[in-house]
């Protein structure tokens with residue numbers, strides 16, 4: 001069953017100027033012409049190595065950064081054109097949770113105030129604020145004991161839960177989770193991931209889940225996109241991508257993950273793709289397919305022409321000339 | 327298949343406290359383990375459990391307000407066994423960096439941004455008297471860059487750190503750590519700051535160098551995938567204590583300590599379809615007032631009365647497999 005899209009991204013671009021002494025020296029093509037959709041109720045995972053454009057994508061989608069070009073359609077409305085009340089509506093319906101559990105909460109507010117502030121800002125009426133906040137805390141695994149305590153009294157994992165309760169208070173429909181557990185230990189991470197799954201089931205949220213940890217993305221997401229140097233190179237059902245990655249970069253990425261199982265690790269290591277070097281700079285990305293200088297399968301056309309994202313298998317898209325039917 | 331293991335380090339009851347305003351942080355308590363010649367020995371555990379403190383204490387690298395308050399570290403050098411904790415500062419400095427070398431987590435912090443990398447390597451060797459002058463040092467620096475497989479070493483040697491990628495810098499740091507062909511290399515989270523594809527390259531490199539130079543590797547990490555891929559034997563730490571020691575196979579296939587079991591279940595394995603992760607409830611305790619008895623008891627699903635009262639000792643349950651838990 002194909003779910004209806006809640007959000008459509010079309011030809012999104014975000015270039016950051018690189019400043020020289022007198023002139024702009026060029027642009028970091030942080031996100032360079034990407035298109036995909038996120039479907040209601042799903043978790044869409046976005047993976048790729050540091051600097052490939054995941055965070056920029058997440059923020060531009062929410063219009064926390066203005067895009068250089070492109071459209072984002074949220075529930076039928078182009079968010080780049082929203083103003084006034086409509087923008088306020090969008091700000092409430094679409095939320096973001098950041099990586100850093102230490103800087104995302106005001107240290108001078110109690111948990112109660114932290115959670116109620118945006119509620120008041122959005123003019124949401126609640127009959128019994130205390131009761132309301134306690135319910136929220138309970139849904140993220142905290143309780144009324146925590147109500148009047150300050151952020152510094154909490155561990156990293158607990159702070160992420162408070163940040164989550166604050167989001168929930170606004171009854172959003174779409175949440176960007178940007179590496180929400182990267183700063184946490186595995187035992188704490190498992191707790192938070194489970195909570196995220198539980199509240200998704202309970203409230204019907206849609207998530208964009210950004211992470212560089214492929215194990216976490218595999219656990220969380222229904223569909224996923226793989227980014228390389230500002231481009232989406234593969235989009236499809238997560239299980240299918242993990243089972244049978246199509247793009248050579250996805251293959252490289254997956255074969256590089258160390259798996260927590262010594263026997264399997266030996267086996268996989270023997271089969272591991274050997275690719276030299278590291279991703280080049282997004283200021284002057286390689287011509288044609290951006291992966292061509294490192295790709296073991298590169299052909300002539302790869303250097304000259306950029307491969308478009310094509311449907312190679314049902315609902316499974318890849319940007320690579322190896323799959324071109326032409 | 328098992329050869330007679332020959333220890334290169336025997337750590338016994340190593341204890342380090344930090345005297346802070348908030349109180350005494352009992353960072354590690356009576357930590358004991360052996361490291362065998364030629365093996366990769368991994369120290370694993372979550373943040374703050376004492377991995378770095380343990381590894382630094384091995385060569386007395388503990389600074390104020392910290393103090394090594396007890397224990398022995400027997401090092402089997404070519405000249406015979408010595409207790410590293412009994413050595414005076416000048417004596418331990420002869421060993422640290424030469425026979426026992428370190429690689430730290432952050433390649434940015436390990437290199438000085440103001441100097442060319444070749445010069446930095448050469449200068450360090452001049453200071454350690456491993457070369458007679460800067461010229462010889464630069465030649466050695468070049469051979470180090472070659473050794474860690476940096477492409478185009480002749481021009482890279484003149485690079486400033488910011489001109490290199492994270493992976494390249496970490497190669498330089500590893501090369502520098504290996505300059506004096508140490509007997510033991512202690513690598514503290516050597517790939518944590520790197521992306522997976524670069525991590526895979528660096529781990530490969532470390533394995534190759536370890537084989538080529540017959541080095542013993544102590545690898546510190548919180549990444550269970552890296553451990554599974556690299557380690558011959560593993561020590562799992564929790565809240566400043568060793569919970570379990572065994573071969574990689576014993577720890578992953580037959581974890582005995584409830585904490586090890588929980589830790590393994592909490593890691594999302596990218597190659598498996600997992601419906602629900604088993605999370606360990608609660609959080610890591612503070613080490614100023616650690617829980618009585620077994621430090622894991624407030625989070626342990628199997629805790630009994632005795633667990634609150636008595637500290638469990640490390641016991642050998644099967645050949646080479648040690649666990650500190652009252653269940654056994």
Ligand SMILES: Nc1ncnc2c1ncn2[C@@H]1O[C@H](COP(=O)(O)OP(=O)(O)OP(=O)(O)O)[C@@H](O)[C@H]1O
Pocket residue numbers: 344346351352353354371372373374375376377378379380390391392548613
């Ligand atoms: N200089 C210091 N002053 C006070 N306490 C310290 C100091 N250095 C370390 N500690 C404490 O000692 C304990 C062990 O720290 P250690 O750095 O060994 O942890 P770790 O296992 O290496 O963690 P990580 O995975 O975060 O590197 C922690 O509780 C830490 O807070």
Ligand SMILES: Nc1ncnc2c1ncn2[C@@H]1O[C@H](COP(=O)(O)OP(=O)(O)O)[C@@H](O)[C@H]1O
Pocket residue numbers: 016017028029030031048049050051052053054055056057282
């Ligand atoms: N505000 C900014 N100004 C200039 N460059 C930026 C800015 N934000 C991000 N970039 C650059 O854009 C690229 C993508 O960054 P980012 O989206 O943060 O990547 P990721 O989240 O995948 O690690 C990187 O090269 C980064 O340095």
Ligand code: SF4
Pocket residue numbers: 247248249289290291292293295296297298299302307319320321322
């Ligand atoms: S388009 Fe060519 S270079 Fe790019 S990934 Fe496919 S085969 Fe490799």
Ligand code: SF4
Pocket residue numbers: 583584585620621622623624626627628629630633638650651652653
């Ligand atoms: S000693 Fe007791 S509390 Fe500690 S791990 Fe074993 S059973 Fe659990």
Ligand SMILES: [Mg+2]
Pocket residue numbers: 054055056
């Ligand atoms: Mg990011």
Ligand SMILES: [Mg+2]
Pocket residue numbers: 377378379514
């Ligand atoms: Mg450490």
